[in-house]
Amino acid sequence: MTPAGRAEGPARPLKVITDVQVAAILASSIIGVGILTLPRVTTERADTGGPLATALGSLLTMGATALLALLGRRHPDENVFQLGETLFGRAVGKAMALLVVAFFIELTALASREFGEVVVTDVLPRTPLEVTILAMLLLAASAARNDVAVFGRIHEFYLPFIVFPALAIVALALKTARLINLEPFWGQGAAGLARATVLVAALLQTFFVLGTVANHTLHPERLLRPALLGTALAGFVYTAAAATALALFGRGEVVGLLWPTLEMAKAATVPGGIIERFDALFLTVWVTAVFTSLYSTYFVSATGLAQALGLREHKPFALLLLPVVYLLALLPGDIQTLYQTIFRVAEASLPLTFLWPGALLVRSLLAAYRGTDGRRGERWP
């Protein structure tokens, strides 16, 4: 609770997030645990159309990001939760905020559990799962106690450590890739492609974090470009991972691997044999990516909860949420239940993250059109 935070009026949030930080926040939030399973789940649904579905899902996500960015441009002093109350009334706004928070708490929990499962399976088999999860959640929770300025800086700092090694692994794996494995690139028909696209969009939902930082940007008027850029970068990394894994393993093998991206890192060899086990480096990078994503979903949960309960500060919720998230993370009984839950929850929350910002924008535009928002004559949108 900084002195600055206390002195602020309700209409004037902290303005600290730069354009670069907007892009960094989006990219490093979206790139998370999901990257490990993505090549498998897209291939399961769309066959060789997996990479195309990933690109399409990324485009969809860019569309939803644009909605949030346009909202942020029209309402530079309110976050997405406050806007809900302004545009749809207190009751609806608070209810929607609580719904979003509920989903993001669950998403945080599931992501931390997925992280724990990978660690316990592949790296530290004898370390209790509970400890691994708790360590990661504590890190996210303590980071989430900071204000939005720190939030922006942390994402900005970590982004290169996530993107460059990820692209390096892709480049190294490409050596043994076989292009025919990517054909036919549209897969086995529109139905599978559509289902895979929806799933990709569901895995990229962390873009919603933009709704909680848009009102803190220094230049809300040019929010659209960095926002789209950040989401596109994440989409590119996901698509590159999906395509490389498919080209490397082939459609038959990629669906047999629980975490194809991790296997890809294991198969990668550095010319000259400088690093024998590349997967260790990959996991280090990936832990960072998981952390930044958890940090964001945690931040969204805490901010939304504060708004729904009528408090201006999100910080106390960071630690208060911890036991809840922790218990939810420990809930799934086995790895198959975990993945079933992850995909169901992620797809169920799609209307919230994709349609709710759309509804807000429509309402905002309607109000402007009718002149009931008290700022007639402002340019569209």
Next chain:
Amino acid sequence: MSLALRRAARAVAAALALASAALVTGCWDRLEIEDRAAVLAVGLDPGARPGYVRLTAQIGIPGRVPLGPAAGGGGGGGGATTGTRQTVFVTSAEGATVADAFEGLQAQLNDQIWLGQLHVLAVGEALARRGLAPYMDYFRRSPEVRRTVWLIVTRDAAASAMELAPSFARVPALFLSEMMDHAVAMGRLPVVTLGAFWNTAAMDGQTPIVPYVRAEGEHASLLGLAVLPGQCMRAVVPMDEVPALLDVIGGSRSAEVVTIPAPGRPGERLDLRAVDHSARLVPSVAGGRPHMEIFVRMEVNLVQKVGTHLFDRPDQLLAADRAAEAAVEGEIGSLIRKTQSWQADIFGFGEEFRGKEPAYWHELAQAAGGAQAGWRDAYPSLSFTVRADVHIRRTGTEDR
């Protein structure tokens, strides 16, 4: 927020931070490298009891095995040839499954079995002919096993390959894996590691192949490639026919030597070594029948000439080019026909049809109740044309 609540939250945070400091140091998984039994090679053979598997492991003795890439070049450093018996220890166990056999193996060891440095997985021909499928799952599921492990089929029992004692290499398992690594680097072998085997085994339009090796006593040699349709060994492509396979499936290098009769001079021979090659496959379907056009491009150097034929004018080289093209086309054609008789598409032509002729592929799968069975039946009737484009670029240090 009230002061009391904030204090409480802070106290909780402090307690958690302290607890995490104690808990998150990774103590559970501490395992000294000396306390691991690093399995360098595993051999699988049929067990004495029916249905059982005999697992022979070559285990590095801690402190005596130079692990990692530094071990390259067959031992390195002074005093490398102090005898291989001392660097590794070979033992075996029998079990109903691979996992069961590993349990038996563990019972004979003081340290915990660790597969992180596994380099070679050898399967005796007797077991390979029965099928590898039941023995792969354990290795697939283990997070320690890398995909770059070499899976080989040994002509004799895999157990004897584990006892291999090459006189000029320090670690037998590394000798075997380097033999294959270098064969790949020289362009004598396609990349057919354990991971590649798994990838191919999961494909409908390609048959997996693995190196076929003879290893006993002090000697090991690469005999060719074992062909495993449905993961059961069916046939062997001898080493001198592997270049024809490499010409088609590509790869960055080729060490192929093409021997041709000297144009217009009966009884005289020219030996040409490939320095670069590339291939392009064009699948097509006409009247429901698959046809494959294979274009191969090679650059070769003259390495030997037996006879008096002169080579000091461009047109003489061009005439030899044509003869070499005919030779290459013939070699590729005969290998394709051979694999057709085995119903084993080791080239992956089927994958080309799957990718580029999806309608044909779909039909094939429908008719045969699965694409894999469909292609197995259709492959022998695949028609093909081979067009080779060979250029002799240099003639070594001789002018004629």
